[in-house]
Amino acid sequence: MSAVAVERARTRGSAPATAWAFVKRHVLTVYSVLFFAYLLLPIAVVAVFSFNNPPGKFNFTWNKFTWDNWRYWNGVPGIESSIILSLEIALIASLIATALGTLIALALVRYGFRGRATTNILIFLPLSTPEIVLGASLLTLFLNATFITVQFGFWTILIAHIMFCISFAVVTVKARLVGFDRHLEEAAMDLGANEWTTFRKVTLPLIAPAILAALLLCFAISIDDFVVTYFNSGSRVTFPLYVWGSARNGAPPQVNVIGTAIFVIAVTAMLLNVVIQMRRERRGAA
């Protein structure tokens, strides 16, 4: 629709206006290219310096190309265990948060009930609270809980991650449920399916992409979290905490290797998704 508008604006109008539109079009394009260069510059730096053989302990200046950092990606003590812990936490936290979040989203979209507005606020609040406050308040809970002695570590990190992921999961699934054609469910019920069968055979497959999106989002947020984890980790070290700890004395190039690897894996997955979508759209248009 907008493309049509632009097209029409271009073919209509006087010569200077057309020229002006042409210039403006390209100014914006050039600017956008520069913008993406800026956006990707630090990522390029991370990738390039993953092949650096740093002159001292700081990996800031380019010295010599080497494959060693990639070959010995776990060659610095502590890095491998931190990655494993991050993956474990992200996997469990995203599964639990998405399950809890999907149930909340179903309740919020499908039912009118007392306390709906309050629930909406409860979901919105964690999203609008600074991370440092989330982390600090959870820390005071664990410190002051008198009925149980809390051992900081795996479980406190996991609880923290589930807590800040739930809202993201609710918002993601809710968006899909709102734009959902309820006639499909009504049709299933008219044809004699009961509520549970309808949910399993109609609702669930339709919201499955949103559930998957919520899972991925929670996984990504969890694996990247530093602040809340920092407050509640005790002596356990996740990958972001490892980076933080090593940054004080100069982070080893292996940190760049892991950063680049995560980036490449995530972008490849997303690119595949985008390409498949574009193909499907094209086929739909043809």
Place this chain on the structure above:
Amino acid sequence: MSLFHRHRGLTPYLLLAPGVLFLALFFVVPLGFLAYQSLQSGNFDIGYTFSWQWSNYWDALHNYRAQFIRSLEYAGIATLLALIISYPVAYWIAFRGGRWKNLLLLFIVAPFFVTYLIRTLAWETILSDNGFVVNTLQSLHVLGPSGRLLATSTAVVTGITYNFLPFMALPLYVSLEQIDGRMIEAAEDLYASKWHAFWRVTFPLSLPGVVAGTLLTFIPAAGDFINAQLLGSPDNHMIGNVIQSKFLELTDYPAAAAMSFILMAGILIAVFLYARVVGTEQLTGTAA
């Protein structure tokens, strides 16, 4: 009778219960504990006792006023920069992206695929004393021969702006994408210049995105301490740095808890003032 016509009954509460209980226990209750802690007195060795110690708040405000103001200032500047930098690109993708839209959006969120701390360390490399940027600025005499970017407020604001940019660009894109191109066309048919059509039609219609982006950028930016820690000097420390060191290094829990609440209050006031300027409709539109 059917799944959607039944408004009463236990089902919605059963669906809500696990998640809401979890949030109540690990989000709401902790805030209560934080409030309780913020009014305690004592120290780590002798223990803390609850004593309605309101002076924790006044002391925090008095002793760390500079850091509070700096947090709001850095976050405000970074938010404004992010808005100015990303608006044209969001516009470009929304109106000129065509079938490449999804791919371009992927580029926008690309930074999120690199761990936050590693991204910030990359800026440390870029802005480092012998780096390309400093050398160029020195040869252009923008920076003196011993001038540096690291450990300055410029570096901290640069880092914050970059790190939260996708939070600004995405909502801007979403609201621009929803604009009906015929509205702009109509304005132009009614003899509005391109410039006028933009400021009178396109920009006002994109305001929900501007508001959402501003809040999504400002709130985390004001509480951030990583950029100030890695890219700044102690002179650039924000309130987040103070809260984190009081909690985790100095174990001065009551003061740190009081500061957390002041930070939240500061953000709420800033958001409120902002809402007064842009109109509450936009704000509740985002909240809903």
